[in-house]
Amino acid sequence: MDTRHCQAFLAAAETGSFELAAAQLNVTPSAISQRIAALETELGSPLLIRSRPCRTNAAGQRLLVHLRRSRLLEEEFLGQLRDEGGASLVIPIAVNNDTLATWLLPGIANFLLEENIMLDIVLDEQNYTYALLEKGLAVAGVSSESKAMRGCSVQPLGSMRYRMVAAPQFSARWFAGGFDREAARHAPVVVFSRKDALQADFLRMELGLMPGGYPVHYVPASDPFMQAIRIGLGYGMLPTQQCRHFVENGELIDLAPGKHIDVPLYWHTWQVQSPALERLGRAVVATARESLDQT
Numbered sequence: 001m002d003t004r005h006c007q008a009f010l011a012a013a014e015t016g017s018f019e020l021a022a023a024q025l026n027v028t029p030s031a032i033s034q035r036i037a038a039l040e041t042e043l044g045s046p047l048l049i050r051s052r053p054c055r056t057n058a059a060g061q062r063l064l065v066h067l068r069r070s071r072l073l074e075e076e077f078l079g080q081l082r083d084e085g086g087a088s089l090v091i092p093i094a095v096n097n098d099t100l101a102t103w104l105l106p107g108i109a110n111f112l113l114e115e116n117i118m119l120d121i122v123l124d125e126q127n128y129t130y131a132l133l134e135k136g137l138a139v140a141g142v143s144s145e146s147k148a149m150r151g152c153s154v155q156p157l158g159s160m161r162y163r164m165v166a167a168p169q170f171s172a173r174w175f176a177g178g179f180d181r182e183a184a185r186h187a188p189v190v191v192f193s194r195k196d197a198l199q200a201d202f203l204r205m206e207l208g209l210m211p212g213g214y215p216v217h218y219v220p221a222s223d224p225f226m227q228a229i230r231i232g233l234g235y236g237m238l239p240t241q242q243c244r245h246f247v248e249n250g251e252l253i254d255l256a257p258g259k260h261i262d263v264p265l266y267w268h269t270w271q272v273q274s275p276a277l278e279r280l281g282r283a284v285v286a287t288a289r290e291s292l293d294q295t
Helices: 003-015 018-025 031-044 057-083 096-101 104-115 129-134 168-174 198-207 223-232 240-248 277-293
Strands: 090-093 117-123 140-143 152-166 189-191 216-218 237-239 261-270
Touching: 003 018, 003 031, 003 057, 003 261, 018 031, 057 090, 090 096, 090 277, 096 104, 096 117, 096 223, 104 117, 104 277, 117 168, 129 140, 140 277, 152 168, 152 198, 152 277, 189 198, 189 223, 189 237, 198 237, 198 261, 223 237, 223 240, 237 240, 261 277
Parallel strands: 090 117, 090 140, 189 216
Antiparallel strands: 140 261, 152 237, 152 261
16 A cells, blocks of 8 residues: 555544645645545545545544554654654553543553653543444553454453442431432432443442433543532442542442442453553553452
C-alpha cells in the first residue's frame, strides 16, 4: 500500500475530517480525498463513510487497527535506531473510569517515567472498552470482556469490588428503618451514566427493584460521582479502593454489609506487540495483581 495513501486515510479516520487531515499533512482536502479514493481502489473496498464527521466502515476499522499497530512499531524502531533518549513513544489505551480513578496510574507511573512513554487514554465503561479496541481507537486496554478478539491476547487482572454506600445523613433520612425495597423506591440513586448498570444490577438482585422504579442522578465523572454520594445527594456503588477509607472513618456507610458486586477485569492487547507495549502490559498486570481482588 502506498505510504501517502495510508497516511491520508489514517489522518482522516483519526480527525473525522478531510479538512483537518489536510491541515495535519500540509496538503489540500482534495489531495486527501484523492489519496483515500486511490487506496480504496487498490484494496477493492470502501474504507470511509463520507459523513460529518467521516467514519470508518468495517473494512476501514480493520485497516485502522493495522496502520496504528504499524505506526507504533515503526516509531519504537526508529527511536531505538536513532538512540534518541529524549524521544517519547505514544501508546493509546482504553480503560474504564474507575480503573483510571484508582489503581492504574499510581501503579505504573514509575514505569512510564523510566520508559519515557506517553499514554493516550480513551475512557469508557468497562463493558464498552472492548469495542474501542475493535474500532482501532486503542492498541491495548482494560475490559470486563474475558474473550480475546481475533489477533489479540487477554490476561486476567483481578476483580474490582463495588459496595453500596451512602453518607450518614442520607442514610438517616432515607433508610432510617433499614435498606429495604420500599425505602429504595423513593431514595435517589447516583448513577455514572446510562451505560452504568452496577446500581441497577444490585437493586434488582437484592431488592427486586427494576430500572425506572427509583429516582436517579447521573454524574458521569469518577470524582464528582463519589462527591455526590459523600455530600448526600444520593447513594451508589463505589469500588473498595475509593470508599474503604471513608467507610472506616464513618464518612460513608455500607448500606448492605457483606453484599457487593465483583467486576472481573482483563488486559487485552495484540498478539504481535512492540517491545514497549509488551513491557507496559507486564507493568499493568503486575500492578493489577497487587491492587485488585484475586480470589
